[in-house]
Amino acid sequence: MSCSVAVASSPVFSPQRIPLSLFPSPETLAFGLTHHHLSPKAATSPSPSVSLLKRKRPARINIPMIGLEAIEPPLGSDSLREMEEGSALYSVYCKRGRKRVEMEDRYSAAIDLHGDPQMAFFGVFDGHGGSKASQFVSESIGKRIMEEVMNGGGEEKGIRIEEEIKNAYLKTDAEFLKEESRGGTCCVTALVRKGDLIVSNAGDCRAVMSVSGAAEALTSDHRPSRPDEKDRIESLGGYIDCSRSVWRLQGSLAVSRGIGDSHLKQWVISEPETRVIKIQPDCEFLILASDGLWEKVSNQEAIDIARPLCVDPQKPAPLSACKKLVNLSISRGSMDDISVMIIQLRQFI
Structure with a gap:
């Protein structure tokens, strides 16, 4: 999966050359420009120019389908x-x-x-x-x-x-x-x-x-839900109930x-x-x-x-x-x- 950085369409934001003084650190270079605010003065001051480093596309991640x-x-x-x-x-x-x-x-x-x-x-x-x-x-x-x-x-x-x-x-x-x-x-x-x-x-x-x-x-x-089994259980003082569509004896066992x-x-x-x-x-x-x-x-x-x-x-x-x-x-x-x-x-x- 890849991602892109949107850059405003202003003349000072040339996609080819950006003033070197605007780069705050090598770490920023590694990940591209991210939310760096520029002042008009800094944007117009003369300085040497460098080519914009291209960010490498991350390796594709293969997520296997597990059957x-x-x-x-x-x-x-x-x-x-x-x-x-x-x-x-x-x-x-x-x-x-x-x-x-x-x-x-x-x-x-x-x-x-x-x-x-x-x-x-x-x-x-x-x-x-x-x-x-x-x-x-x-x-x-x-x-x-x-x-x-x-x-x-x-x-x-x-x-x-x-x-x-x-x-x-x-x-x-x-x-x-x-x-x-x-x-x-x-x-x-x-x-x-x-x-x-x-x-x-x-x-x-x-x-x-x-x-x-x-x-x-x-x-x-x-099973507890079988009519004759249900009658037998209840005659002995037991009970059956249903949980998640399964009838259980004394609320626990699904067989009688x-x-x-x-x-x-x-x-x-x-x-x-x-x-x-x-x-x-x-x-x-x-x-x-x-x-x-x-x-x-x-x-x-x-x-x-x-x-x-x-x-x-x-x-x-x-x-x-x-x-x-x-x-x-x-x-x-x-x-x-x-x-x-x-x-x-x-x-x-």
Whole structure:
């Protein structure tokens, strides 16, 4: 950017020659004439003349345009910026939010359970108030679920699988509360067993299945604004309010179920909702993801984007699909941690 100095159109102000006596100092010469008032006597007195020094044009300043992808996380951020894993059965990609100091999302995946290639466990966990809860749950809830399912007696004792999953969630919650750690985590889990898909959730992590290309949500988000959740909270003496278009429990937490959150345990329950589905040939793949995805990408849009990369028999690329969904959410302004897991259901038929 350049600037110019306006000079009055008077005969004594010749643009070519100015009396030397009018220059007050070398510093003024360096920056040109700036508001120097001349008396008529001084202006007309004879004196040697010098050529006016030309001021150098300042160097051009290039101001780069910073896109969303160039924004760096705040100072003090941990070293865990992303996680990824891929196989023929599942793929997962997690990325820390742009303004997050700590990656709070975690995931869990275990295949060939008890030597059975048709039995597997998967989970995505969205922590809040730190990563301790999500880390703890990712390492323990799968074990608790398998203990309940394998040792609980199940249908032989008249115990439904939904009750076994519920018991595992409650036990995991109780174990974490004993740690006396702050924070909590939302959960979505999927157990594959004997051709069944058992999906559970507590919080706003979500499971969406592709059925011949159509999106089918297998979970319902647990938010304080959900009518039945609102009634439950208020019946227990709690309240919800809205701040910046977000409904919050006790003015703080934006979810109504999850594991942890000891300071809100009177209202934040860890009891999951569970759905059991028989895996059919038209059940193509399952997406488990944290709300960092679902706040910016709809269920059907996620299926439409992932499907070409998941159902191609010649060159399936589900990990690329996970990354594409994460990056789409970021491009739409998500600042949250984002985790996306894709499970190839046809591999378990």
